[in-house]
Amino acid sequence: MSATEALAEYVTHSTLDAIPRDVRDEAKRAIFNYLGCALGGAVEPALNVAIKTLAPFSGNATACVLGRVERFDALHAALLNGIGSHVHEYDDTLPKNYIHPSVPVASALFAYASANPISGRDFVHAFILGFEVESRIGNAVYPAHYAAGWHITSTTGVFGAAAAVGKLLGLSTKQMVWAFGLAATQAAGLREMFGSMAKSFQPGRAAQNGYTAALLGQADFTAGERGLEGPRGFAAVTAAQYDLGKITAGLGKDFERRDNAYKPYACGLVVHPTIDGCSQLHREHHPSPDSIAGVRLRVAPLVLDLCNKSTLKRALESKYSIYHAAAIGLVRGKGGLQEFTDAAVADPELERVRAVTTAVGDETISEDQVHIEVVLRNGQTLSKFVEQSLGNLHRPLSNEQLTEKFVDQAVLALPRSQVDAIVDQCWHVDSLSDAGDLARATVPRATSALRSGRTTH
């Protein structure tokens, strides 16, 4: 049996009861982390522009866009959910292939669920399957595919979205094969777009295109049946080297889902250990900014190559400053979206701590580590060595930490009381009788009168 057919057959025959409990629990954590990111990005300019531009092209407005009052057809909602949830690059990561796996799949699923009745169990099941499909395809073509310049999140995400939505639509194995063919022939997205709005457009388009592939497959719109392994199929065309065996090895027994990581901080990974260690000192000692006479960091040499900005002018620069990382950890004890704004850059307390922080490269320190010494005005020295940074696979975020991250983002779009209700509902997504309720719960309440009608532009 070909890789395409084997994968299609697995998806169409899978039952949730055959999936281990820990995998289902981890899926809920990923959905939770995803939804927080979607709310954190719900008021970003990239999403505003896309919504305004595409509104006249929306079909029957049966679907919600997460965290927004505007309604769209479900295919557009999938795209827009994808832009919002990826725009801060705060979503999850599979360390072994650099896929940000939840955005393409969950963006399509939340759009589908908001427009079609579907149980929480089926929602979680489809999410696990979509995740598995994209990650296994990613494993097969990584690293050559990513090194060539493909944005692997979108190129593999289109298959994940097709699998997830196709499962909910009840596709036959043959139809799922066609859906995978239609996904293969829409797989796109270049790393050249990084740093622009097109970056978050890509996984959104993957969600929308995968959803479309599933709809067409269901309608017997035929496609090549060797979309993954054919001589002119996805793997051969987009990767100089690939191993199709990774698509099917241990399918149904080994779950990629277990290897997913969540970012604790809204910035590049190399400054994460410093924020982590400084946040620990903040919690343990509560040093006031005034009391800090100096901060001495020993970091991996790469950190200074990438993040040696000490004088900051714009918000974006703060994401690339080891000095800012130390300051937000010590002063605020966290590194959420609000620690990387223009207001945070101008915060006098953060500015003061940045000014007394120094950093030296040390080849004995790994990129996941940091050694911190904080000298207080009273002569006391606080020390901390971070051996493995929070958020990596060996020190995953706890559910409480994921909740803190969620709230920190969601309050940018919604009032706190509404956020708390969503948090509670999202942790129980698998027991909802209608998963669409969770999507609808994210619509800003002040304008809820608009919810039943189509928006006009």
Next chain:
Amino acid sequence: MSATEALAEYVTHSTLDAIPRDVRDEAKRAIFNYLGCALGGAVEPALNVAIKTLAPFSGNATACVLGRVERFDALHAALLNGIGSHVHEYDDTLPKNYIHPSVPVASALFAYASANPISGRDFVHAFILGFEVESRIGNAVYPAHYAAGWHITSTTGVFGAAAAVGKLLGLSTKQMVWAFGLAATQAAGLREMFGSMAKSFQPGRAAQNGYTAALLGQADFTAGERGLEGPRGFAAVTAAQYDLGKITAGLGKDFERRDNAYKPYACGLVVHPTIDGCSQLHREHHPSPDSIAGVRLRVAPLVLDLCNKSTLKRALESKYSIYHAAAIGLVRGKGGLQEFTDAAVADPELERVRAVTTAVGDETISEDQVHIEVVLRNGQTLSKFVEQSLGNLHRPLSNEQLTEKFVDQAVLALPRSQVDAIVDQCWHVDSLSDAGDLARATVPRATSALRSGRTTH
């Protein structure tokens, strides 16, 4: 100046008056040939399925689908026009890079024109520019890109559609650069899909995605600004070897438009010389099928490798039969869509001529040639040597032949009187005050009461 920027600047600054008359005339021939193909495919199953599946997702139904009563938003109309016009693979070809250039560009333009007022002059101008953009990008990455397995019509067509629609939307050069970035990051389509409905979906999706790229560019949705030449841009990622100089060499002076070819017959190229020569004998001698005692063909050896089917069961097989090619030429004097149907396969007159036809391979005969001997029952022998087959660049179809091809296809979707009116209007597309009138003229009249309203499904 980068290739992306140079191409964007050329498109945004181009004037129609600076484009030579012969190029503008050839553009009209391409538009004419395109529209005939769109009508020939307007009742095909692939289009029916796509229309039915996507109807609920259409936005404001401001646009026509060529040859159909259903109305859609312009983005969906671009997709659907693309499916219909490519489904028979009877559209035009650039011999030097194998792009079928008109479908992605004209599919987007007809959709745009049917929803927005635009003069025939501007329509033709935008068509020429889109054509130039996709063909030059194709030249830069051909042959490595095509050999790798990319369906070059769709991967380059998305740029052509973005250029054409972007020109009509009045994008600035910077916005056009973003539109090209958004096109680059949506460029997709695999040759693995050939032989399925997904084949015609690809250039349709390119039309729709390029149109979307132009809309987003106009709204200042940013993208990477080196979409073509960046280290992780379109050329480097999709072609092992490429020459970006071909994108800009002679831009505004040399026109790709001049090298476009139109298929005279609705089948694979290698049997074209036989249909051509036999059609000439039909016109010159009018031999009745009963009078033909034998047909002896000498053909390039490849022809027998590919097209040696003498016993035919299904319509599709007739496209790969050198015997059928001889029969339709001698009996009907043409090789349009209706010569490759189940009815044609079962036609007793064609069957009789197929049965008395023999073919031998001859290495002195090129794939563009054939030697034909027809022995009549009265002992007379008719001979014909075709040195260059009709439809290649040295023997282009005349406007009369293009008209015959158009009518032959269009009558499948529309009554003859309506077809004749469209033919007349299309040859004067550049003088229309509203090019959308041409799109609207293709809507089947019997149901014209539906034209002003949105269809429901």
